[in-house]
Each structure stands twice: as structure tokens, then as C-alpha cells.
Amino acid sequence: MTVPPFWPPRPGSTLVVGFGAVDRGDDAVGPVVARLVSDELAAHGPTGVQVIVHDDPTALLDLIEGRDLVVVVDAVHSGSPPGTLTVREAGREGRALTTGADRGWAGTHGLGLAAMIELARSLDRLPDRVVVVGVEAAGFEHGRALSAPVVPAVAVAAGTILDILRA
């Protein structure tokens, strides 16, 4: 199943969004995992889950509007071994994320994924539950494919997301 780059948000539904640029090495892991999740959902359910890929984290505020559960999957760079999976609860009840802006990790004009989640928290626009699934990246070079350590993490990340959706 092909996931359109942008589906109009359907408030009330559960959202899975894979952030990243498909042609920048391991930055593609978010979209690749989202596509796998979409395929699995189409084959085995549950229904009522909207899956989106996007390459601009600043879109998050619009995408999460009216949702109860949002699962975000993105490449991360924390110093862990490439391919390492991290799962963080970041919704209303979750802990605040480190934006990394002071370390230059925050992406587009300092407004990366973590910054947008925290901005949503400041504006009281965060859904009850937001789960951030991060896959540690090895590199973000233009034109590169996923790195060898990240490839096996795709199925693991997709399985983790499906477990969350089916719980």
C-alpha cells in the first residue's frame, strides 16, 4: 500500500506519523516504518488509524489537532548505537522532551519534532497520549539509503507501533 505524502487530518482518529526525508540516509526511517505500519493495518487492522508521512515537524501542531492518540516515528541522534529503538510517552501525562535546540539538534530553524511537541504542550494542544518511537540513526547524507544497522530496526519499530495500536 502506498501512503500519500499528506492525508487531510481526520480529527478523532488515531494518527501514526513518520517524519523524515526519504532521500537523506537514515532520516528515511520514519517514512519507511510508517509505510510498513500502513501495510500491516490494511491487511490485519485495526481500522480507524490514519497513517501519514511528512518531512516537516512544524506540521505536527496541525496534525495532532483533535486526536486522542498520536504515535510519531522519527530518526534520532542521541549517541546510542545505530538502530537502537527508544519509546517515549510524551503526551499530557508524559514527561517533557529535551528539545536539543541548544545543541543544534532541533532541525528546521530549531523547531524539530521534540520542540514542536513541547510547543504543543505550552499551548495546551497536546493529545492525551503521544508516543515517540525513535530509531537511532547512523547518518543523514543526501542520496544514501538506510544504513545496515537501521534496516532491521524498521520491522521492530513497526511491530512496536502495531502493539501500541492494538493494545
Place this chain on the structure above:
Amino acid sequence: MTGGMTSGSHVLSVELLARVEGEGGMHVHVQDGEVRDVHLRIFEPPRFFEAFLRGRAYTEPPDITARICGICPVAYQMSACLAIEDACGVTVPEEIRLLRRLLYCGEWIESHALHIFMLHAPDLLGYDGAIEMARDHRELVESALRMKRAGNDLMAAVGGRSVHPVNVRVGGFHRLPTHAELAVLRPQLVAAREEAIAAVPVVSDFAFPDFEQPHLYLSLTSEHGYPLESGSLSTTAGLTAPVRDFGSHVVEQHVAHSNALHSTFDGQPYVVGPLARYSLNYASLAPLAREAAEAGGLGPTCRNPFRSIIVRTVELIHALDEAIRLIDGWQGALVAAVPVAARAGEGHGATEAPRGLLYHRYRFDDDGTILTAQIVPPTSQNQAAIEADLRAFVQANLHLSHGELTHQCEVAIRTYDPCISCATHFLDLDVERR
């Protein structure tokens, strides 16, 4: 550290600049009250793009170069299209030029709303960033997000996507938007225009440092109004020239401390971007935007980079007003694109990215294969002027504490809205006082 730095050796350092596109830094060395060195250190991805464009087809640069930047992809697409069409001897119909201008308005709205309210305003209101500012100024941030969304939706309607649009091609567009798709955007754009006008007193009420830059200003000027999608070169020295003459005046050179190329115009540092555009095109602003400029305390020129937040707000109003005007006047087009046949030759294109003039040059084989490509983004062009400004700013403010001066340097750099992803890959600020 407290007190000034008029004697001894000092280093001011910010490892990584926050709230700029990409990562990067700067090194300033102060010795016995004199600024010795100011180095902006940069790695520059567009150099790689220039290399891997060689051997590709003449139809590919709009999509490939759009990937250089997530904030200004339309600028890359537009400059690429103009350069390729110039080489192929094609001028697109007026309707396609108007649609390009409308798409470009979307990018300006999106980019300026982001920079004014989320990146620059926190400095002036005394916050570490937009997240902290949002707790106390929620309505300002909500308003900024609504304005940005108006730009995003315009980009999606005309460009197919709000980021890295996919609807642009050499000769025009893959698909024309329908009247209904454009009309539905109008109320949102009108509301955003009102919000931008309402923001003028907010952004002009800050205490701006008294600082003026002496540099040459370079911008496009255009018979079609305030420059976005086309125009000719114009400078504050009175020069006017066709875009093809860009290389006769602008010289790029390597400097030891940076991977990015520094540019000079006729041998001197120069500035592109909102201040240059505004100062060279004040008369072309929409009446509403000119009124806003006056209300914001601006004259027909502005040379204080710290006041660029007012100029960007004026340009935001202009872009919203222009988008509404273009939608109201949209008559449709006979074709979405005109044929552009390959031929050997060289072409030049320049448009006004939100951060300033973006120049592309391509040379093609007779089957349209790219032989050479040159991309000169705005932030690269501004590097020498940024360094010169920082040198003057630090020298004039050595009485400030180490921490305050470091902070002011970072603020000063952000006033340029540097897009280091376009010009660089990594930047960190390091001010050394010995």
C-alpha cells in the same frame, strides 16, 4: 563573567547557534580591546548539489535543488526553472508567471511567519525560544501558527505539498489548481493579513540596538512589482543589470576558516535579503504594506539588521496581500506548462528567496545534459557582511559583559535569518578574547 572586555584576551563562545536553519558557529578573537578575527565557519551542501547535478537531465534541477532546503524549496525551483528556460530560449506565458508568483507568496508567508514570531521575537521579548515564549504569549504564537498555516495551505494548493512542492516543472506546472481550490484559500489569507497588520505595533515596539550596516545592498527589481519570481539585478550603488551579468560582479572565493564560499560584489561585502529588497523596492510595496512600514517607524530604507523583524512583517503583509490579489485576478491558463526543448547553451536565473537573492547558472550539452551547475544561495552571499557587522558590533560593545555580548552576537546573527542548510552544514559560535 561580569564587566567589559576592553583589555586582556577574551573568547566569546556559543557552541551551536539556536533558532537558525541548520547548524553552525562563529569565532571572535578580542585582544586588548580590539577585535582581531571574526570567522563564520561553514560547510556547504549546495557544493555537493552542484557536483551531482552534472550529467543529469535539464528537466531535473527544479526537483533536485528543491531538496537543498525545507524552508525555501520554491526559491530553488523558481531560480532553476528560470535558468533552464533562459538556456533553452523559452519565456513562459504570463499566467504561468503569475501562478509561480502565487506559489512564491506561500513560501514567503510560511518562512517569514516562522522567523518573525518563532525565531526572532523570543530574542526581543527575552525568552530562550518559542516554547518558553508561548507560555506567556500564547495568542501571539497561535496567531503566528495561523499565518504560517495560511502559507502552508497556499503552497499545498499550488505546489501539491506544503514542503518540497512537487507540482513545479520546467516550463510551468504539472497541474493547474482549480478556481475552487484557490478561492477556498481566500478567507484564511484575508484573516492572516489582518493578523500580520495587527502585529506591526508588536514587532516595532522593541528596543533595537542602534546599529547601521554600511554595505552595498543587492536585490532584484521587477516591472511586475515587489520582486519575488523574476527581475533584474539592482544595487544601492545605482547599478542595474540583467541576471546574466551576476557572475561579472559577484566573485565567490574560498576562505581558510570555512568550507562555504564567500561572495563579494565588485570586490566588497554586500547584503541580500529583506533589508536590501525593501530599500531597493519600497515604491513597489502594496499600499497596505507601505502603510504598515510607516506605522512601524520605517522610512523608505532600513539599514539596521536588528529592525529586520519590522521589514519582514511588512513583507509578510505584502505577500498576503499579493496572494489575495493574484487569487482574485486568476483567470486560469490555457496550458499548465509550455514545451521546453533541450539545446546546448548556458542559462541564468535569479529569484528572491525569503532570505534574499538566489542565483542559478547551468550549462547544457545539446541533448540537455547538465555540464556545469552553479548555485549561489543568499546566506553564502551575506557571510562576509555578517562577519563585518559582527566585527563592528563587538568592537562597539566591548563594555558589555562576556555573557551579554555573546548573546547579542547570537541575536545579531539570527537577524539575518541565516539558512545554514542552504549555505552550510554546521556552525558554532566561538568568541575568543586574548
